[in-house]
Amino acid sequence: MNNTVIDAHNISRVYNPETIPVYAINNVHLHLEKGEFTALVGPSGSGKTTLLNLIGGLDKPDSGHIIIGGTDITSLRANELINFRLHNIGFVFQSFNLIPVLTARENVEFIMLLQKVKRKERDKRVIQLFKQIGLEDKMNNRPVQLSGGQQQRVAVARALASKPQFVLADEPTANLDSAAAFNLLDIMAKLNKEENTTFIFSTHDQRVIERAKRVITLVDGKITADTAAVPLTNHKLIVT
Amino acid sequence: MLFAIAFRNTWRNRARSIIIMMSVAIGLFSGIAVMALYNGLLRSRVRTVIEAETGHIQLHAANFKKDYDPALFLHNGINVLQQVRSLPDVKTAAPRSITHGMLSTPTGSSGVQVNGVDPETEYRVSKLNRKIIEGQGFSAAKTNEIVVGKKLAGKMKLKPGAKVVLTFTDTTGNIVAGAFRVAAIYQSNNAPLDEKNVYVTMNGLNYLLGIGNQFHEITLLLQKDDNVKQIQNTLQQKLPGYQVESWKEISPETELMVNTIDEYSFIILVIIMLALAFGIVNTMFMAILERTREIGMMIALGMNRVRLFTLILLETLILTLAGAPIGLLIAWALTAYYNKTGLNLSILGKDMLSSFGYSTIVYPEFPWHRLAAVFILVMGTALLSCLLPAAKALRLQPVAALQR
Ligand SMILES: Nc1ncnc2c1ncn2[C@@H]1O[C@H](COP(=O)(O)OP(=O)(O)OP(=O)(O)O)[C@@H](O)[C@H]1O
Ligand SMILES: [Mg+2]
Numbered sequence: 001m002n003n004t005v006i007d008a009h010n011i012s013r014v015y016n017p018e019t020i021p022v023y024a025i026n027n028v029h030l031h032l033e034k035g036e037f038t039a040l041v042g043p044s045g046s047g048k049t050t051l052l053n054l055i056g057g058l059d060k061p062d063s064g065h066i067i068i069g070g071t072d073i074t075s076l077r078a079n080e081l082i083n084f085r086l087h088n089i090g091f092v093f094q095s096f097n098l099i100p101v102l103t104a105r106e107n108v109e110f111i112m113l114l115q116k117v118k119r120k121e122r123d124k125r126v127i128q129l130f131k132q133i134g135l136e137d138k139m140n141n142r143p144v145q146l147s148g149g150q151q152q153r154v155a156v157a158r159a160l161a162s163k164p165q166f167v168l169a170d171e172p173t174a175n176l177d178s179a180a181a182f183n184l185l186d187i188m189a190k191l192n193k194e195e196n197t198t199f200i201f202s203t204h205d206q207r208v209i210e211r212a213k214r215v216i217t218l219v220d221g222k223i224t225a226d227t228a229a230v231p232l233t234n235h236k237l238i239v240t
Numbered sequence: 241m242l243f244a245i246a247f248r249n250t251w252r253n254r255a256r257s258i259i260i261m262m263s264v265a266i267g268l269f270s271g272i273a274v275m276a277l278y279n280g281l282l283r284s285r286v287r288t289v290i291e292a293e294t295g296h297i298q299l300h301a302a303n304f305k306k307d308y309d310p311a312l313f314l315h316n317g318i319n320v321l322q323q324v325r326s327l328p329d330v331k332t333a334a335p336r337s338i339t340h341g342m343l344s345t346p347t348g349s350s351g352v353q354v355n356g357v358d359p360e361t362e363y364r365v366s367k368l369n370r371k372i373i374e375g376q377g378f379s380a381a382k383t384n385e386i387v388v389g390k391k392l393a394g395k396m397k398l399k400p401g402a403k404v405v406l407t408f409t410d411t412t413g414n415i416v417a418g419a420f421r422v423a424a425i426y427q428s429n430n431a432p433l434d435e436k437n438v439y440v441t442m443n444g445l446n447y448l449l450g451i452g453n454q455f456h457e458i459t460l461l462l463q464k465d466d467n468v469k470q471i472q473n474t475l476q477q478k479l480p481g482y483q484v485e486s487w488k489e490i491s492p493e494t495e496l497m498v499n500t501i502d503e504y505s506f507i508i509l510v511i512i513m514l515a516l517a518f519g520i521v522n523t524m525f526m527a528i529l530e531r532t533r534e535i536g537m538m539i540a541l542g543m544n545r546v547r548l549f550t551l552i553l554l555e556t557l558i559l560t561l562a563g564a565p566i567g568l569l570i571a572w573a574l575t576a577y578y579n580k581t582g583l584n585l586s587i588l589g590k591d592m593l594s595s596f597g598y599s600t601i602v603y604p605e606f607p608w609h610r611l612a613a614v615f616i617l618v619m620g621t622a623l624l625s626c627l628l629p630a631a632k633a634l635r636l637q638p639v640a641a642l643q644r
Binding site (some may be wrong): 004053056058059079082083085086091093096099100101102106109110111113158162196240 | 241243244245248249251252303533534538539540541543544545547638639642
């Protein structure tokens with residue numbers, strides 16, 4: 001069985017090609033398998049956000065192909081791409097993740113409503129997810145009534161609600177204190193283990209990096225290191 | 241869920257939501273107020289025309305109105321008068337002798353239409369007695385009294401008691417003249433008519449014209465306004481050789497006004513709607529700019545354009561629907577109030593309105609028959625004006641929106 005989730009070939013993203021070109025992503029290959037728990041690290045401006053936006057279908061590469069679960073998303077039209085994201089990719093942003101006028105529960109349900117999931121199944125999934133993120137008692141709170149860490153946990157629950165192929169998180173812990181950051185990482189790791197959810201997240205935080213199973217280092221838009229932090233699976237240790 | 245989001249979003253920035261609600265309310269209110277006012281003006285103008293000027297229906301000899309030849313009196317006038325008075329739909333009927341002539345004083349003269357009337361019936365049909373502003377009106381014994389309009393009195397410097405001479409031709413073509421004493425000065429809501437029409441007793445005029453007890457015109461007041469046409473037809477059938485006219489034919493400018501006033505109110509409505517649209521476009525633009533990141537996030541998560549558009553449409557719709565009843569209620573309450581008490585427009589100038597034939601007290605009428613149209617117009621304006629801001633939201637690129 002093919003376990004490939006993300007297969008990015010030779011992708012590049014150039015900003016300001018006419019004036020002073022910035023190669024935010026420069027000829028990158030990326031291969032991600034089901035169940036991975038991967039950290040994307042690198043100095044500021046190295047292209048982490050750009051890479052995540054590309055594999056999340058929020059941005060298009062100037063060259064190369066990105067294949068997710070067998071679909072070449074670089075060839076999709078705008079509307080198809082929106083629909084593809086809805087059904088295949090879970091998002092956790094750095095901040096401002098939740099719709100402020102909806103309760104935590106409604107935020108998680110929202111994505112399933114967009115997917116037209118039946119009510120019974122929605123209810124079941126919502127309860128299950130809130131149990132997993134440990135916020136059953138805060139389901140009916142509005143985002144402003146939650147701490148930053150709690151909001152990020154709800155965002156993770158929402159990302160998982162759509163049963164995506166993978167969850168993408170751009171610096172999910174950047175605005176959290178270290179206790180909340182660890183707590184979030186614990187929950188992500190647990191979901192990775194229990195539900196075999198594939199995660200790829202960018203981070204600056206050394207202690208967060210240590211929790212990853214695989215660490216990809218970007219410098220100036222190129223992958224400079226790809227290490228299996230805990231060499232359990234068949235990931236090769238590549239140091240360049 | 242989209243509805244829940246839209247509904248709760250409308251409460252996020254209350255000041256702004258209230259602005260939109262109020263603009264819709266004010267738009268709807270002003271639209272209806274304009275129509276109510278026009279309706280009231282129209283109604284009062286029509287009432288004035290019928291009750292003080294033309295009556296519902298007038299009868300003349302076939303060619304009389306061509307050049308007011310006094311010889312063309314109503315054939316069998318007294319019989320016809322009795323006949324129409326006995327009709328159940330007819331409230332009252334007044335006979336008039338009419339001729340065109342010259343009113344002279346030692347200092348000047350003016351062309352007039354001389355109306356010879358029977359004071360008692362005339363008072364009931366054209367309410368001439370109620371229009372008197374100076375003097376006493378006709379006294380029973382005298383046949384040489386004249387009632388003149390304020391405009392003419394001013395022009396000729398006439399006061400009650402003043403002497404005037406009326407000159408005109410009789411049925412045989414001889415010029416005859418009679419001396420009259422001003423018994424009263426009247427003022428109606430229609431200054432041009434006041435200048436032209438003078439009233440004397442029918443006996444006095446008939447004597448000078450030499451037509452005995454004949455007369456030229458019968459003016460009918462009916463019980464109701466709505467079956468004028470039908471009664472006109474019946475009368476015309478009964479009196480084939482006579483000219484039977486309704487107020488619409490006698491006063492075509494009033495009929496024209498009835499027809500054009502709708503267009504005027506429509507133009508004013510469109511102007512109000514443009515102002516409303518401007519307000520909504522601005523506020524919705526602000527609402528969307530403020531939520532750029534949030535909208536970008538929703539698009540990133542997989543909310544498609546149709547749903548996003550629906551969301552913005554719903555928000556506008558909720559605000560509009562919330563504002564509409566407020567505007568309607570205020571409009572209804574105010575028109576109901578002023579419909580009872582009357583709205584005094586004399587600040588606009590009493591003379592200005594009366595020179596166009598309007599009374600200065602207007603009784604606005606709620607335009608029930610236009611309610612649906614106004615409502616649709618307001619809703620349509622609201623929806624159309626959310627298209628531009630919605631287009632802005634639909635063009636948002638998630639990456640750019642999220643970075644802001
Ligand atoms: N919209 C843009 N227009 C032009 N240049 C851009 C744009 N977005 C990013 N860049 C440039 O592309 C490069 C990569 O940016 P990116 O945001 O991907 O880095 P990053 O690794 O996420 O940085 P950080 O750790 O600060 O979040 C940077 O040099 C940045 O200046
Ligand atoms: Mg970044």
